[in-house]
Amino acid sequence: MYDENKGGFLAKVIGPKRAWRRYKARKAQLPSNYRTAIDAVEHYLMYAGGGDGAGWETVFEDLVDLFEQSAAHGTPIREIVGDNPVEFVEVFIQNYPAGGWIRRERERLTSAIDRASNAESATPADEGSP
Amino acid sequence: MGKQITEMLKGTLEGIVLAILSLAPAYGYEITARLREQGFSDIAEGTIYALLVRIEQRGFVDVERVPSEQGPPRKVYSLNTQGRDYLDEFWRTWSFLTERLGELHREGR
Numbered sequence: 120m121y122d123e124n125k126g127g128f129l130a131k132v133i134g135p136k137r138a139w140r141r142y143k144a145r146k147a148q149l150p151s152n153y154r155t156a157i158d159a160v161e162h163y164l165m166y167a168g169g170g171d172g173a174g175w176e177t178v179f180e181d182l183v184d185l186f187e188q189s190a191a192h193g194t195p196i197r198e199i200v201g202d203n204p205v206e207f208v209e210v211f212i213q214n215y216p217a218g219g220w221i222r223r224e225r226e227r228l229t230s231a232i233d234r235a236s237n238a239e240s241a242t243p244a245d246e247g248s249p
Numbered sequence: 250m251g252k253q254i255t256e257m258l259k260g261t262l263e264g265i266v267l268a269i270l271s272l273a274p275a276y277g278y279e280i281t282a283r284l285r286e287q288g289f290s291d292i293a294e295g296t297i298y299a300l301l302v303r304i305e306q307r308g309f310v311d312v313e314r315v316p317s318e319q320g321p322p323r324k325v326y327s328l329n330t331q332g333r334d335y336l337d338e339f340w341r342t343w344s345f346l347t348e349r350l351g352e353l354h355r356e357g358r
Contacts, residue, residue, distance in 0.1 A: 200295050
């Protein structure tokens with residue numbers, strides 16, 4: 120069954136709904152403690168902004184890839200996500216263009232600071248005047 | 250030392266992984282195993298995996314899916330020309346850093 124999976128490419132071909140069902144099916148095959156862990160990551164991603172927007176299929180596909188590989192090797196959960204699971208998820212999600220509202224808000228913050236900073240350098244004479 | 254090395258590794262892990270891949274192509278678990286052998290025991294598998302996803306997206310590695318006897322196919326990563334160039338840059342930056350830090354260390358004694 121595994122050879123059906125060809126990476127993020129697959130989601131584009133079969134569409135988001137089927138990609139999601141396939142992800143669910145792969146998740147269901149995992150040993151229960153791995154499933155508990157991936158469920159928790161999935162839940163967090165939904166809230167932190169990884170679970171919506173375009174491209175999330177790849178995120179979850181890569182995520183289940185990781186847990187499948189780790190389960191196959193018998194890597195303990197703690198060694199997959201590390202001492203700080205929040206940090207793991209944050210680093211993981213940075214790789215993807217998906218990321219829903221949080222990414223939009225990051226872009227908004229960055230461009231607002233850019234604008235403020237540019238306005239500052241355009242009028243340097245104002246600084247220090249009474 | 251635990252916390253400090255974790256912080257320092259954040260900036261260098263990418264270079265470390267590229268350096269490992271410059272020796273031979275490898276898949277995720279092999280890379281983590283090698284790091285553990287070399288004493289980097291606290292590095293999470295997921296951290297390496299996220300890093301591999303990133304270097305793949307940045308075009309530093311070529312990826313091949315190889316069937317595996319135990320479980321899903323493995324993604325085998327090999328360093329390409331772009332990755333080698335980036336690794337060269339990493340070592341130049343590293344040399345600069347170690348040189349400067351060495352100077353500071355000597356002055357501070």
